Amino acid sequence: MSVLLLKSDAVLPAGGHWALSRALLSKRKPKSLHQHDFYELIWVQNGKLRHHLEDRHEDLLEGSLLFVQPQHIHALQGRGEEAMAVSVSFSADLIASLLSRHPELNGRFFWANAPRPIRVLRDSRQMADLNRAAMLMERQSASSLAAEAFLLPLLSSLMAEQVPLPSEAPDWLMRACNAAKEPAIFRDGAAGFVRVTGRAHAHVSRTARHFLGQSPSEYINEIRMQHAARMLTGSGDSLAEIAADCGIPNLSHFHRLFLSYHKMTPAQFRRQFQTNAIQPA
CATH class of the missing domain: 2.60.120.280 (Regulatory protein AraC)
Known part of the structure; x- marks a missing residue:
């Protein structure tokens, strides 16, 4: 041509x-x-x-x-x-x-x-x-x-x-990755991610591991912990409220996940990074 x-x-x-x-x-x-x-x-x-x-x-x-x-x-x-x-x-x-x-x-x-x-x-x-x-x-x-x-x-x-995906990644995975940033999706965990794709869980898991290097659960938990970090430094909400807002009502599980991703506890993270720029002490 x-x-x-x-x-x-x-x-x-x-x-x-x-x-x-x-x-x-x-x-x-x-x-x-x-x-x-x-x-x-x-x-x-x-x-x-x-x-x-x-x-x-x-x-x-x-x-x-x-x-x-x-x-x-x-x-x-x-x-x-x-x-x-x-x-x-x-x-x-x-x-x-x-x-x-x-x-x-x-x-x-x-x-x-x-x-x-x-x-x-x-x-x-x-x-x-x-x-x-x-x-x-x-x-x-x-x-x-x-x-x-x-x-x-x-x-x-x-x-x-944007999620860095190769051009051969299927459109449905790209859409699910974008949708996963929304609280209504990540609060439901891997089930929310899979629901957006409209595909079977096993197929979504295989495809996610191939193109993302993570399972749907690992991918969603990373987004949840990013959200938690923003809430800890940008709000006065309690840890229980923040955990629930991430879709993780079990506070012990929330602590373990946060420590795994950020290498410090939620309370340590808040003390280190929260600064009141509007009314500084």
Whole structure:
């Protein structure tokens, strides 16, 4: 299949740093792939898309985001009726500037050393936030300030929640890892994690060990202990209240888990790290 090269001066406005477009995608298989000299964020707004790469294709559902770099070669195809994608193109200068000021982005998203676009998943609430941000962006000029006001909250959110999974990891595992950050899920332990996947427990356990190096229970307990640490330093709740909020009503079990993950007891952790920045003593 041939490869077309799209140039930024044909896509971005003169002197501008970004351009946004929406499109209903044809169901016809693309006759060619393409690449470009700019960066592109694409998300599936509605329906199902097929993402063609040089060596494979993958189907993308609503909520899928792609971070496309200039060296990536790909094409999109609609699958079914009303398949819609949203694309935001960014100048190479803007993306380089972001990395120079935020080095923690190195190796992630637009800045990953990846042979194909990095793919992440957003739930319905997160997609609503993304679309609101895109609508606000459209009302502004194609300035770097408007681009950063759109990109930085998204990147910050993804950095906070992203689980480093290889590209071959199944979508359902990625969704479960993202969902596991929610108290309504981690309070139910491994059962909550498995419930989100819609798969059998044994299959989820094998897949989690393969891609995460942990069982569902180990993965959830790590999230619970991170939550407990935040509660210990950011609230005045009792240890029993914090343990219950983590979904661990047995206080002895909570102590053992916390000590295992943080190498100190909950009380020691609170004494060492809790500081009142509002009314310091």
